[in-house]
Amino acid sequence: MITEHAKHWLTQALANIDALPAMPAIALKLMALKLDSAAGEAQLMTLVEQDPQISAKLISLANSPSIGLARKVCSVGEASVLLGLDRVKAVALGIAVISNFPQLPGSQNFAPQDLWLHSLTIAIAMHTLSLSMPEHLRPQHDQIYLAGLLHDIGYMAIHYLDNAASNELHHQLRLQPKRPVMEIELQTLGASHCYIGAQLARQWSLPEEIVTVLGYHHDPYVDQIAANNPLVRLVNLAEKLLPNFGITEYCGNEIGEHEWRALGIAPEKADELRDNINELAIQAAQIADVF
Known part of the structure; x- marks a missing residue:
């Protein structure tokens, strides 16, 4: 009732x-990004690397036991190879949206x-x-x-x-x-x-x-x-x-x-x-x- x-x-x-909060600018760019060309892939790397918060979280995810990698990942580039560009884009978009709320x-x-x-x-x-x-x-x-x-x-x-x-x-x-x-x-x-x-x-x-x-x-x-x-x-x-x-x-x-x-x-x-x-x-x- x-x-x-x-x-x-x-x-x-x-x-x-x-x-x-409105959709953050980086999330809008990520949503519009096409990964079917070398230029699109390079733009994804640029967007992610320019955001320290997203970069740190992606690297942390790549190093998590759930991924199962034997060696430590230290860069966004290495994380993208491990996770795959489509997953990097999705995780980056999710992080951008979640982090868009102020630190309540x-x-x-x-x-x-x-x-x-x-x-x-x-x-x-x-x-x-x-x-x-x-x-x-x-x-x-x-x-x-x-x-x-x-x-x-x-x-x-x-x-x-x-x-x-x-x-x-x-x-x-x-x-x-x-x-x-x-x-x-x-x-x-x-x-x-x-x-x-x-x-x-x-x-x-x-x-x-x-x-x-x-x-x-x-x-x-x-x-x-x-x-x-x-x-x-x-x-x-x-x-x-x-x-x-x-x-x-x-x-x-x-x-x-x-x-x-x-x-x-x-x-x-x-x-x-x-x-x-x-x-x-x-x-x-x-x-x-x-x-």
Whole structure:
């Protein structure tokens, strides 16, 4: 049940959505960049190398155990060889968008750093899951990382719009750790982080498949467009495999065989994938400070 307070909050939030930060200039350039020529590849390297924050985070990701490199990467050029230019572009775009929010103060119940850890880990988990998918169903690596990094950007938008409401929301999520996150959000705010995030993504003209991920990753089968988007199902499955990692956000932990089969993954591989992803989550926490 949506309370009158929640209805009022939603009305105010939607009225103020234009007050959210605009898409950063570097993100706009990255989105427009084509990597089908030597000139485009060189421009990507130039854009990334000119931004110290993006450069440091890319190098840190390339050195993470989840990538599995035997030697240490020390430059953006080396990271691009390891990760691939498409993934470098996607990760750089995701970092640029996330970092575009001012360094907001945390609250008693929510810290942006925890959300970044969660998002990075989900992206890595999605990549791991995708390797077990048949090639004809598997999304591109760049889409996987961008979707994983941005899927919960709605929480940052809520935090930016109303720090007190964000604090209350995450307080309620901690008080009711086994209650579905969207039920609590609707009662507390009148809208979910999925809805707010999708509105922001549309305002920023992000790709439509990413907008769909933001809007439906907690209910991937409610809409046919979402159900046919493997990125949405990948995020949903990854979050069920990593319950409450980084942030408190209950989305159920029962995974039916049909959910594995929808991604073309044999259910018999579930236990092995779960163990691998839990190990990667621990490793991701070791590089989270850079993010």
